[in-house]
Amino acid sequence: MTSIPILKERESQIWQKGETPFSITCDKHSLAGAISQRACVFCGSRVVLYPIADAVHLVHGPIGCAAYTWDIRGALSSGPELHRLSFSTDLQERDVIFGGEKKLAAVLGELIDRHRPKAAFVYSTCIVGIIGDDVAAVCRKVEREKGIPVLPVHSEGFKGTKKDGYKAACDALFRIIGTGPINDISPQSINILGEFNIGGEAWIIRKYYERMGVQVVSVMTGDGRVDEIRRAHGAALNVVQCSGSMTQLAQMMEEKYGIPHIRVSYFGIEDMSKALYDVAERFPDNPEIMARTREMVREEIAAIRPELAEFRKDLEGKKAAIYVGGAFKAFSLIKALRHLGMRVILAGSQTGNDEDYEMLRDLCDDGTVIVDDANPLELSKYIIEKDADLVIGGVKERPIAYKMGVGFCDHNHERKIPLAGYVGMRNFAEEVHRSVSSPVWRFAPRRGAKLEKTEVTPC
Amino acid sequence: MLTTSETPTEERYAATRNACKLCTPLGACLAFKGIRGAIPLLHGSQGCSTYIRRYLISHFKEPVDIACSNFAEQTAIFGGGLNMKVALENINTQYAPEFIGVATTCLSETIGDDVPMFLKDFRTTHADEDLPPLAHVSTPSYSGTHIDGFHGAVRAAVAAVVREKGTGDHVNLLPGMVSPADLRHLKRIVSDFGLFFVMLPDYSETLDGAPWWEYHRIPEGGTPVDAIARMGSAAASIEFGRILAETDAGDSAGMLLRKDFDVPLYRLGLPMGVGETDRFFAALEAVSGRPTPEKYVKERGRLIDAYVDGHKYVSGVTAAIYGEEDLVVGLAAFLGEIGITPVLCASGGKSGHLKQKITEVVGDIDKKNIQILSGADFIDIADIAEDLKPDLIIGHSKGYSVARKIDTPLVRVGFPIHDRVGGGRLHHLGYRGAQELFDRIVNALLEKRQADSGLGYSYM
Ligand code: SF4
Ligand code: SF4
Numbered sequence: 001m002t003s004i005p006i007l008k009e010r011e012s013q014i015w016q017k018g019e020t021p022f023s024i025t026c027d028k029h030s031l032a033g034a035i036s037q038r039a040c041v042f043c044g045s046r047v048v049l050y051p052i053a054d055a056v057h058l059v060h061g062p063i064g065c066a067a068y069t070w071d072i073r074g075a076l077s078s079g080p081e082l083h084r085l086s087f088s089t090d091l092q093e094r095d096v097i098f099g100g101e102k103k104l105a106a107v108l109g110e111l112i113d114r115h116r117p118k119a120a121f122v123y124s125t126c127i128v129g130i131i132g133d134d135v136a137a138v139c140r141k142v143e144r145e146k147g148i149p150v151l152p153v154h155s156e157g158f159k160g161t162k163k164d165g166y167k168a169a170c171d172a173l174f175r176i177i178g179t180g181p182i183n184d185i186s187p188q189s190i191n192i193l194g195e196f197n198i199g200g201e202a203w204i205i206r207k208y209y210e211r212m213g214v215q216v217v218s219v220m221t222g223d224g225r226v227d228e229i230r231r232a233h234g235a236a237l238n239v240v241q242c243s244g245s246m247t248q249l250a251q252m253m254e255e256k257y258g259i260p261h262i263r264v265s266y267f268g269i270e271d272m273s274k275a276l277y278d279v280a281e282r283f284p285d286n287p288e289i290m291a292r293t294r295e296m297v298r299e300e301i302a303a304i305r306p307e308l309a310e311f312r313k314d315l316e317g318k319k320a321a322i323y324v325g326g327a328f329k330a331f332s333l334i335k336a337l338r339h340l341g342m343r344v345i346l347a348g349s350q351t352g353n354d355e356d357y358e359m360l361r362d363l364c365d366d367g368t369v370i371v372d373d374a375n376p377l378e379l380s381k382y383i384i385e386k387d388a389d390l391v392i393g394g395v396k397e398r399p400i401a402y403k404m405g406v407g408f409c410d411h412n413h414e415r416k417i418p419l420a421g422y423v424g425m426r427n428f429a430e431e432v433h434r435s436v437s438s439p440v441w442r443f444a445p446r447r448g449a450k451l452e453k454t455e456v457t458p459c
Numbered sequence: 460m461l462t463t464s465e466t467p468t469e470e471r472y473a474a475t476r477n478a479c480k481l482c483t484p485l486g487a488c489l490a491f492k493g494i495r496g497a498i499p500l501l502h503g504s505q506g507c508s509t510y511i512r513r514y515l516i517s518h519f520k521e522p523v524d525i526a527c528s529n530f531a532e533q534t535a536i537f538g539g540g541l542n543m544k545v546a547l548e549n550i551n552t553q554y555a556p557e558f559i560g561v562a563t564t565c566l567s568e569t570i571g572d573d574v575p576m577f578l579k580d581f582r583t584t585h586a587d588e589d590l591p592p593l594a595h596v597s598t599p600s601y602s603g604t605h606i607d608g609f610h611g612a613v614r615a616a617v618a619a620v621v622r623e624k625g626t627g628d629h630v631n632l633l634p635g636m637v638s639p640a641d642l643r644h645l646k647r648i649v650s651d652f653g654l655f656f657v658m659l660p661d662y663s664e665t666l667d668g669a670p671w672w673e674y675h676r677i678p679e680g681g682t683p684v685d686a687i688a689r690m691g692s693a694a695a696s697i698e699f700g701r702i703l704a705e706t707d708a709g710d711s712a713g714m715l716l717r718k719d720f721d722v723p724l725y726r727l728g729l730p731m732g733v734g735e736t737d738r739f740f741a742a743l744e745a746v747s748g749r750p751t752p753e754k755y756v757k758e759r760g761r762l763i764d765a766y767v768d769g770h771k772y773v774s775g776v777t778a779a780i781y782g783e784e785d786l787v788v789g790l791a792a793f794l795g796e797i798g799i800t801p802v803l804c805a806s807g808g809k810s811g812h813l814k815q816k817i818t819e820v821v822g823d824i825d826k827k828n829i830q831i832l833s834g835a836d837f838i839d840i841a842d843i844a845e846d847l848k849p850d851l852i853i854g855h856s857k858g859y860s861v862a863r864k865i866d867t868p869l870v871r872v873g874f875p876i877h878d879r880v881g882g883g884r885l886h887h888l889g890y891r892g893a894q895e896l897f898d899r900i901v902n903a904l905l906e907k908r909q910a911d912s913g914l915g916y917s918y919m
Contacts, residue, residue: 007553030505032529032542033549040506062565062600063475064482068510070857085838090475093602096569106472126504126566130535158504158530158566376524377553380674395513399522403671445672 013372017364026372035375037396038350040157042125044165048245049121051196052224053077056117058087061125073413074198077223100133108142118226119149126157170249182234188283189215191232194241197222199418212293233257237282244326266420268336273297300422311429314437316341318389327352334363345386348374376400390436405444407435477837480807482600485511486608487562488525493660495681496557498550503564504530518875518882519666526550539567543577554676558684561595568599594619604808606783609636614712624720625692629655630746633698633713639667639883652747657686667883691720695746700785701728705812730888732793758890769901778851779803779844782873784813792820802847809834868903
């Protein structure tokens with residue numbers, strides 16, 4: 001086969017364990033002309049704020065940015081579902097020439113009157129700054145008129161990466177926090193940050209903490225409600241998942257309200273258990289919390305262990321490639337896959353930083369390829385060379401895997417199944433098993449079955 | 460955004476809620492994917508291309524590589540010329556493409572990048588290299604929708620490649636934005652007339668192919684560049700789309716070929732249903748000088764037989780339909796001939812011609828109480844559908860929320876099909892497409908009736 005060339009400028013963003021001393025460049029703007037799997041600043045903001053279900057999310061700009069993010073995430077709500085609607089100012093040529101402020105104000109007013117939200121988020125997309133709209137001013141004006149928080153989110157797509165979008169979202173949230181009553185909040189209380197309730201995951205996690213005897217003041221932003229977020233400053237501890245998106249908010253809250261934070265992950269047995277124990281440890285005055293946690297963890301693990309063992313029988317020795325948005329998730333996945341007897345042959349992320357990649361290096365076996373901001377050609381190159389049996393990624397990685405006759409597990413925001421918590425681990429194992437053990441791969445050209453000539457003879 | 464009149468007035472500012480359209484460069488990328496060895500390049504910021512890829516992948520379930528010139532903050536200030544150059548160089552090294560189709564985004568349009576000049580410079584500075592054709596289409600989303608990007612890209616490809624007139628006996632087929640299955644079916648039909656043809660675009664394989672033995676930088680299939688070059692010497696062009704036919708002279712690929720290369724042009728509606736398909740076959744008979752092959756005469760016969768067998772289940776039925784304007788016109792034509800009234804015809808597009816074209820295919824729309832909605836979004840559609848209570852909804856996946864709200868079956872057609880498999884394998888065109896649609900529609904009605912019935916008969 002023709003070997004796939006790696007662009008020179010990209011070489012420093014790929015490293016193979018065991019070859020040369022560790023070095024990887026990251027936090028780099030994507031190369032022009034390379035087909036990055038990354039999104040944009042706006043996408044980052046949207047991911048973080050989207051699950052707030054009683055707010056209007058208005059995308060200010062031309063239609064595409066809003067149309068492509070309409071109801072594409074599996075973030076569930078137990079009540080209102082405003083977040084599942086897609087609102088856009090749908091700027092037209094005339095607005096681009098004369099400015100979109102008037103339209104923005106009118107549209108905001110209309111939406112707030114019609115949907116009676118608790119807050120409105122206004123996302124600026126690429127051209128908004130360029131046509132000179134003062135979005136913050138319009139927001140202030142409408143906020144005064146309507147009496148609800150109207151928050152500008154500065155998420156012009158090209159002004160940075162997805163991480164800057166997280167930051168913009170955190171800034172908006174920070175403005176709401178601290179505006180609600182906190183007198184009834186228990187001293188054993190937490191906020192759950194960076195958990196978006198994909199397939200109901202926030203509900204699972206929240207239940208665990210509540211069973212331990214810890215009050216959950218707010219989840220940001222899974223099944224999110226504005227009034228809960230207003231009270232978030234009353235919690236004793238911030239528990240932050242998915243380092244990339246909301247650590248910043250935790251830091252801001254630490255500075256202003258003195259709330260400490262810990263980083264956790266809810267994927268896989270080890271990390272899930274650690275997330276619970278770490279919280280329990282924070283409340284040493286209530287030893288029952290730790291006792292209940294131990295009990296619960298034991299129960300939960302016992303409940304899934306037999307099934308995991310069954311899945312493992314078929315998965316032992318299979319090879320996986322992981323390509324996800326944030327590197328933190330990759331750590332958990334590597335550990336979770338080990339539980340299933342699987343090896344990781346490629347680990348990469350869209351937006352990892354130095355620290356992340358060093359940690360990945362330590363976690364991985366020899367021969368594992370580590371890659372930052374990969375493109376489809378690179379991904380397929382290593383999937384083939386390393387002969388992967390499974391790819392874990394998002395919608396854009398799926399067809400690469402399938403074309404090459406390799407199984408796939410969706411670990412992105414679009415999925416509808418919870419993969420967090422103990423039941424999530426069980427679901428994950430089932431998902432992986434379902435794909436890897438399917439009989440269809442034997443028909444895929446790369447799986448050896450270059451369908452030899454079928455012969456039939458008459459009797 | 461609700462504009463009930465045909466000339467959309469923007470005096471009243473309104474939000475677009477759950478858009479019934481996509482942005483212009485999406486259509487351009489899709490069209491470019493139908494050229495052999497092509498890489499679409501979006502000139503603008505990364506997010507647009509990633510979102511567009513994601514959206515296309517979710518429908519076609521195939522790799523969709525779209526490059527991007529990746530604007531950074533500086534780029535927006537100093538212009539995207541350098542990014543464009545680097546992007547083109549990198550694409551050439553990594554993909555060795557046979558064609559590069561450049562589409563702009565809102566950002567590069569707003570800052571006023573002069574893309575034709577960038578491309579000219581690039582050609583000059585790389586004069587000693589064997590460059591692939593570079594086509595450019597201007598696709599700001601603040602004017603137009605994805606369908607405009609699609610047609611614009613087809614036209615741009617023709618403009619970039621076709622140079623010579625001639626007297627060939629082949630025919631150009633400009634099918635518009637239809638499914639890969641439709642494209643395959645069209646190719647079959649034209650071949651069965653004994654005609655040589657160039658179909659542009661042709662993503663029937665690039666976006667609906669077999670699994671691979673090795674990774675392809677660019678999927679196999681698509682219209683070869685040298686075939687596009689021959690379009691100037693064709694005996695005729697056939698271009699689908701009654702709405703497209705209204706675009707100003709020269710604004711479609713077919714018109715361009717007629718104007719600059721004297722290629723006679725048949726402008727037909729999308730061949731949906733018997734009437735519109737008959738017109739397509741008549742055009743093929745005229746171009747080939749041959750009668751319709753027996754096979755299609757029989758296919759047509761079976762279709763009419765099926766119309767008769769199923770007529771009672773559809774007669775008097777009402778439907779709400781939506782999608783690209785030309786698809787809506789095609790659907791209306793088909794529904795009209797089987798006795799279904801399309802009581803709501805909606806589109807996110809606003810060419811200004813929808814009402815007139817629907818009238819052309821179904822007759823007096825006022826007498827039939829047909830509402831036409833241009834520049835519509837799905838909240839408008841839901842509001843009206845709730846009122847009209849149609850028996851059926853016909854359109855792509857994004858209308859599911861409406862169908863669910865009013866508890867009405869949704870028959871999925873067009874793009875995108877994000878909540879079912881096989882979107883690319885649906886037939887809409889020709890007698891065969893009508894047959895498939897007819898069966899699906901009748902069965903959807905029967906299924907609803909059966910499910911709602913307290914008796915649950917297992918015969919009709
Ligand atoms: S900025 Fe324009 S091109 Fe980009 S996604 Fe939005 S509408 Fe589409
Ligand atoms: S890059 Fe800009 S225009 Fe494109 S999707 Fe992101 S915010 Fe929208």
